[in-house]
Amino acid sequence: MLLGPALAVSAVLFTIGVAGVLIRRNAIVIFMCVELMLNAVNLTFVALAQRLGVSGQIFVFFVMAVAAAEAAVGLAIILAIYRHRETVDLGKINLLKG
Amino acid sequence: MTLDLSLTRDLLTALLPELMLTGWALVLLVVVAWRHRTGGDLRVAGGIALAAFATTAAVVWWLWWNSAAAQGYAPMIAVDDFRFISDWLFLGTGALTVLLSMRYLEREALLAPEYYVLLLFSVLGMMLMGGGSDLMVVFLGLELMSVSVYVLAGINRKSPKAAEAALKYFLLGAFASAFLLYGIALVYGATGTTNLALIGAQVTSLHLEHGTLLLIGLALLLVGFAFKVAAVPFHMWAPDVYDGAPTPVTGFMATAVKAAAFAALFRVLGQAFATTVAWHQIVSALAVATMVGGNLVALAQRSLKRMLAYSSIAHAGYVLVAVAAGNASGSAAFLFYLVAYTLTTLAAFALLAVKGRGGESDVLIDDLSGLATERPWLAFALAVCMLSLLGFPGTAGFMGKWYILVAAAQSAQWWLAALLVLTSVVSAGYYLPVIMVMYMRPAPSAAAHADVRLGRLAGAAVTLAVVGLLFFGIRPNRLLDLSAAGAESLRTPTAAAVAPPGN
Amino acid sequence: MTTTIFWAFAAIAVGSALLCVTRRSPIASALWLVLTLFALAALFVILDAQFIAVLQVLVYAGAIMVLFLFVIMLLNLGRAGPSDRKGALAWAVAGALGAGLLVPLAGLARAAPPAAIQLPEGTMAALQQQQGLVGAVARPLFETYLVPFEITSLLLLAAIVGAVVLAKRKL
Numbered sequence: 001m002l003l004g005p006a007l008a009v010s011a012v013l014f015t016i017g018v019a020g021v022l023i024r025r026n027a028i029v030i031f032m033c034v035e036l037m038l039n040a041v042n043l044t045f046v047a048l049a050q051r052l053g054v055s056g057q058i059f060v061f062f063v064m065a066v067a068a069a070e071a072a073v074g075l076a077i078i079l080a081i082y083r084h085r086e087t088v089d090l091g092k093i094n095l096l097k098g
Numbered sequence: 099m100t101l102d103l104s105l106t107r108d109l110l111t112a113l114l115p116e117l118m119l120t121g122w123a124l125v126l127l128v129v130v131a132w133r134h135r136t137g138g139d140l141r142v143a144g145g146i147a148l149a150a151f152a153t154t155a156a157v158v159w160w161l162w163w164n165s166a167a168a169q170g171y172a173p174m175i176a177v178d179d180f181r182f183i184s185d186w187l188f189l190g191t192g193a194l195t196v197l198l199s200m201r202y203l204e205r206e207a208l209l210a211p212e213y214y215v216l217l218l219f220s221v222l223g224m225m226l227m228g229g230g231s232d233l234m235v236v237f238l239g240l241e242l243m244s245v246s247v248y249v250l251a252g253i254n255r256k257s258p259k260a261a262e263a264a265l266k267y268f269l270l271g272a273f274a275s276a277f278l279l280y281g282i283a284l285v286y287g288a289t290g291t292t293n294l295a296l297i298g299a300q301v302t303s304l305h306l307e308h309g310t311l312l313l314i315g316l317a318l319l320l321v322g323f324a325f326k327v328a329a330v331p332f333h334m335w336a337p338d339v340y341d342g343a344p345t346p347v348t349g350f351m352a353t354a355v356k357a358a359a360f361a362a363l364f365r366v367l368g369q370a371f372a373t374t375v376a377w378h379q380i381v382s383a384l385a386v387a388t389m390v391g392g393n394l395v396a397l398a399q400r401s402l403k404r405m406l407a408y409s410s411i412a413h414a415g416y417v418l419v420a421v422a423a424g425n426a427s428g429s430a431a432f433l434f435y436l437v438a439y440t441l442t443t444l445a446a447f448a449l450l451a452v453k454g455r456g457g458e459s460d461v462l463i464d465d466l467s468g469l470a471t472e473r474p475w476l477a478f479a480l481a482v483c484m485l486s487l488l489g490f491p492g493t494a495g496f497m498g499k500w501y502i503l504v505a506a507a508q509s510a511q512w513w514l515a516a517l518l519v520l521t522s523v524v525s526a527g528y529y530l531p532v533i534m535v536m537y538m539r540p541a542p543s544a545a546a547h548a549d550v551r552l553g554r555l556a557g558a559a560v561t562l563a564v565v566g567l568l569f570f571g572i573r574p575n576r577l578l579d580l581s582a583a584g585a586e587s588l589r590t591p592t593a594a595a596v597a598p599p600g601n
Numbered sequence: 602m603t604t605t606i607f608w609a610f611a612a613i614a615v616g617s618a619l620l621c622v623t624r625r626s627p628i629a630s631a632l633w634l635v636l637t638l639f640a641l642a643a644l645f646v647i648l649d650a651q652f653i654a655v656l657q658v659l660v661y662a663g664a665i666m667v668l669f670l671f672v673i674m675l676l677n678l679g680r681a682g683p684s685d686r687k688g689a690l691a692w693a694v695a696g697a698l699g700a701g702l703l704v705p706l707a708g709l710a711r712a713a714p715p716a717a718i719q720l721p722e723g724t725m726a727a728l729q730q731q732q733g734l735v736g737a738v739a740r741p742l743f744e745t746y747l748v749p750f751e752i753t754s755l756l757l758l759a760a761i762v763g764a765v766v767l768a769k770r771k772l
Contacts (some may be wrong), residue, residue, distance in 0.1 A: 001722065002607055004710045006648060007287075009611045011706035013618050013637075014280060015699045020622035021273055022695035026685045028673060029630050030269055035665070036618055036634060037276035039641055042657075044283040046650045051719045052290045054728065058742050059286070060653050062234060063279065064660050065753035066241045069760035070272050071665045073245050075672045076767040077252055077264045082676050084258035089685065093262050113748070120755060127762065174748040212766045219759040226752060238752040242759055249763030264767075284709075290718035300718070310712040314705055 006047030013040035027078050027088040031071075038067050099164040103173055112166070112177050115157045115185060116225055122150030123218040130211040137204045143211035144200045150218055151193040158185045171295045176231035176365070178587035183433055183580060184228030184361040191354040191440055192221040194559045198448045199346040201553035206254065206344070213253055217350075220246035224358035228365070233282045233292040236362050240278070240326070244271050247355055251343040263342025270325065270335040278322025284315030285370070297370035307374050316371060320380055323366075326359035327414050329384045330391035340407035348403070349447030352410040353440040360417055364432060367421065368588040381422040385514060388415030389521040396528050402450055402461045405528055406443070409487060412525060413439050416502055419514045423505040429585025431501035434578050438486065438494035438570060445563035446483040449476060452552050463532055468541025473550055477536045479564045486567050488529040489522050494570035501578070607647050614640035625686065628679045631669050638662045649725040652734045 017040060020033030042060045049056025078088055085093055101108040110117065126146045133139040161182060168177040175181075195217065203213060219242060226239025248271065252264025286292050288311035289300040306312045321332065328336035340348045371377055392412030399405040417439070420432040453461050470477035486495035499522065506515040541547060552560060570577050614637050621633035638661045645654035673679060713719070729737045742750055 002604065002648065003713055005607065005611065006644065007712065008707070008710035009615065009644070011703065011709050012615055014276075015703045015706065016615070016618045016622055017276070018702060019695040019699040021269075022698065023622070023687050023691050024685065025687060026627055026678070027265060027269065028627050028669065028678065029685070031272065032630055032634050032669060033622060034269070034272045034276055035661075036621065036637065037273075038279065039638060039661070041276065041279045041283050042653075043641060043644060044280070044287070046645050046648050046653060048283070048287045048714065050649050050725050051714055052287070053720060054725070054737055054741055055292070055745075056286065057650050057653050057738055058746050059234060059283070059292075060650070061656065061738070061742065062238060062746075062749060062753055064656060065757060066238070066275070068660065068665055069241065069245050069756045070268075070275075071668050072760045072764040073248055073767070074268050074272065075668060076764040077248060077261070077268050078672060079676070080252055080255060080767050081258075081261040081265050084261050088676065088678065090265075091687075093265070109748075127758075173745070210766055212762055215762055216759065216766070219755065219762075222755065232749070234746070234749045235752065238749050238756060242752065242756045245756065245763060246759050249767055252767055255767065287712075287714050290714060304715045304717055306715065309715070310708045311714070314708065317705075 001050070003047050003051060006043060010040045010043035010047070013037075013043065025089050025091045027081070027090055028075075030090070031074050031078070035067060035071075038063055099161075099166045100169050101166055101177055102169045103175070103177075112161075112168070112172075112175055114161065115154050116175075116222060116229075118157050119150060119154045119218060119222045119225070122146065122153070123215055123222065126150070126218060127212075127215050130215060134211050135209065137209070140203055140209060140211050141200060143214045144196050147196045147214040147218055148193055151189045151196070151221070155186060155189045155193075158182050158189070171293065172231040173293065174230070174232050174235050175226075176229050176294075179580075179584040180361075180365065180433075180587050181225075181229035183584040184357070185225050187357055187361075187433075187437060187440060188221050188224040188228065188354055191350065191357070191444060192217060194444055194563065195346055195350045195354070197555045197559035198349065198444070198451065200555050202344065202346050202451055202556075208254055208344070210253060213250065216246040216250050216253075219243075220250070220350075221354070224354060224361075227358045228361035230362070230365075231294050231369070233285065233294065233297075233366070233370075236366065237275075237279060237282060240359070240362065241275065243355065243358060244275065247347075247351060250347045251339060251351070253347070254344050257342075259342040260344065263339045266335050267339040267343075274322050274325030274332075277318050277325070281315045281318030281320075281322055284311050284318065286315075288312035288315060294366060294369040298372055301371070302373055307376075312374070313376055316374065316377060317380070319366065320377060320384075323359060323363040324384055327356055327363065327417075328411050329414055329418060330387040330411065333388070333391070333411050336411055337404055337407040340410070341401070341403055345403070345447055345451035348407075349444045349451075352407070352447065353443050356410065356414060357436045357440055360414075360421075360432075360436060364421060364429075365588060368429070368585075372589075378422055378424055381418055382511065382514060385415050385418035385422050386517055388412065388418060389517055390415075393521045393524045397524065399528065400462050400464075402453075402463050402466070402532070405463065406446055406450065409525070409528070410443060412521065413443075413487070415521070416499065416518060419506050419511070419518055420502045422514060423502070423509045423511060425505060425509045426582070426586065426589070427501065427508055428505035429588070430578060430582035431498065431505045433581030433584050434501055434574065435498035437577060437581070438498040438567070441563045441566050441570075442483050442486040442493075442495055445479060445560050445567070446487070448556055448560050448563075449480045449483070449552075452476070452556070453550055463535055466532060466536050467539035467546075469536040469547055469550070472541055472547040476550065476552060479560055481533045481536065482564050482567060484529040484532050486571070488526055492568070492571045494567045494574070497571055497574040497578075603647060607644065610640045610643040610647070613637075614644065623686075626679060627673050627685075628670070631666060631673060634669075635662050635666050638666065649729070651729075652738050
């Protein structure tokens with residue numbers, strides 16, 4: 001029930017997340033777009049779990065743990081760069097040449 | 099020793115290396131909790147990390163010696179030669195990195211012994227990537243490794259460049275992980291399982307080779323892995339990150355992290371998608387782009403660290419050729435090349451760390467002029483590394499490239515073989531100048547290389563690596579047999595190719 | 602009925618995701634993302650994943666997003682930077698890549714797992730009836746998926762160590 005629609009919605013959300021990563025410069029917002037991508041994947045897992053067994057729901061559990069770990073480290077890194085540069089704008093952080 | 103992984107005792111035996119390393123990491127964490135102020139504390143932490151790598155390697159050896167194998171299919175963790183060999187590679191690289199870091203951390207006043215804790219955690223993640231027989235375990239191992247290495251890249255909190263490198267690495271790494279995860283989700287949707295062997299069995303029994311879910315999932319998986327191994331066009335983060343991170347960490351990232359991603363990629367493609375032909379072309383295309391792109395851009399670099407960064411991208415291309423070959427000799431060449439490449443690159447970054455005092459200071463290739471007269475052994479070691487990267491006969495790098503070439507030829511991938519030779523010739527354009535500058539130009543001043551000194555431990559590590567390079571370059575047979583056995587262990591079809599329980 | 606509710610929440614999720622990506626102020630982006638997460642939680646309920654929906658609200662919206670907001674406010678980034686969104690070129694590239702991604706992904710709307718491995722309709726609900734909402738997830742988590750579960754504990758430990766090393770003012 002509603003498998004196809006759920007997969008489609010999750011594909012749309014994932015694409016929005018990818019586009020967001022590409023058009024934003026603020027490191028925190030880029031990271032939020034990545035979180036959006038992870039959530040899109042969660043929707044896929046949950047939709048598939050309905051057809052394939054409860055494993056899919058358990059994967060969502062793991063993804064949440066991964067997201068939490070990434071958030072802790074990522075925000076610490078963002079704090080660290082803010083201390084040096086007083087900005088989290090990737091357009092202004094350019095000591096290293098591309 | 100046949101292990102029935104559904105029994106707790108046998109499962110624990112199979113996981114013994116990981117458990118051992120976890121135990122050491124926890125011990126080390128407790129130790130550094132109250133000893134983290136002086137250089138002496140750093141040395142204690144480094145010593146514990148070395149002991150951890152050594153004992154874990156011994157445990158892996160014990161499993162290998164008893165020819166441990168899983169009964170039926172392995173649910174979460176594989177018990178095969180491929181896992182043991184890749185574990186040794188990661189543990190050895192970790193141990194060499196500890197040796198190289200000891201003096202560097204003190205010199206740069208990075209009094210954070212948590213460095214070694216994170217190093218242990220990242221190696222643990224790699225072991226799970228190389229040994230996981232379930233996509234979820236591979237993914238979690240990858241995250242464990244990545245999270246630790248993000249922090250290692252930014253461990254120098256005084257350096258804005260290091261913070262920037264950590265930030266770029268983190269954002270791109272998280273982005274890539276999301277692709278990988280989406281791929282896992284779709285493959286799970288296509289096959290109803292995340293176990294690699296069962297995916298392979300389902301693909302054959304249900305004829306899913308051209309299924310939408312499976313193919314899109316596979317493509318997304320490949321994108322995720324391509325980011326992690328820094329294959330062109332997913333490489334743009336690598337030079338900046340390698341440039342900004344502390345040099346021993348850069349060495350670790352360019353070798354162990356990359357090798358772990360390759361090991362996971364190889365296991366996933368070999369076990370789950372052996373019968374799906376679609377990936378051969380994608381991987382070939384990535385290999386072509388990576389070889390050409392990496393080598394051409396490396397030619398233009400003046401900074402030694404950036405040159406090595408692009409060279410490591412180019413080498414990822416050569417390894418991809420071995421993956422694309424997809425035959426038995428390709429598999430053997432794959433592991434052999436990883437070992438050769440790891441030894442060479444690690445030694446090269448170690449030598450760079452010695453020359454680049456102050457950590458951040460860019461070492462230009464011209465800065466090496468006259469090193470051969472002032473520090474003959476150092477120059478010799480660096481020269482051997484460059485020749486091995488170039489693939490000069492008599493070094494492990496040559497043997498590795500040769501085997502990849504043979505594998506590509508055997509699978510009739512003439513284009514790839516020709517490009518490999520051609521780009522290797524191009525790469526002489528940036529490896530040889532380093533040697534020429536060291537041996538043929540006079541030092542700019544008498545004191546130019548006065549402070550270039552390798553510590554005793556780092557010296558031992560570099561000596562070990564260089565001797566290994568020359569040894570495997572002349573007598574590659576043992577290592578090649580070992581890697582052939584490791585690769586072969588992935589190909590043995592699983593007996594229990596049954597539909598998964600729909601719990 | 603269920604279908605209508607599904608599409609309503611799907612529309613909220615997509616709409617607020619678009620706003621999250623395009624709003625200039627990071628705070629606004631974060632709050633729109635929270636709304637997306639809530640809408641997703643509602644979708645999870647419709648898809649028979651009630652326990653996961655609760656976790657989604659507690660962990661994602663409740664903990665992770667609060668961490669984001671906390672950092673945004675700590676660094677005083679609430680006001681939008683002038684160059685926060687990239688120029689027309691980046692939008693064009695993002696649009697092209699997004700379309701390039703969406704075209705193959707659109708095939709997913711009609712894709713489904715092979716019939717041979719699909720469980721009969723209503724299996725999930727029956728399982729939850731039998732074992733309870735939490736039990737249905739907990740049992741395999743601590744049996745089949747024990748190894749990955751333990752790995753997540755190490756992952757979180759590594760993340761804590763890393764965050765402390767990077768963010769503490771003085772070690």
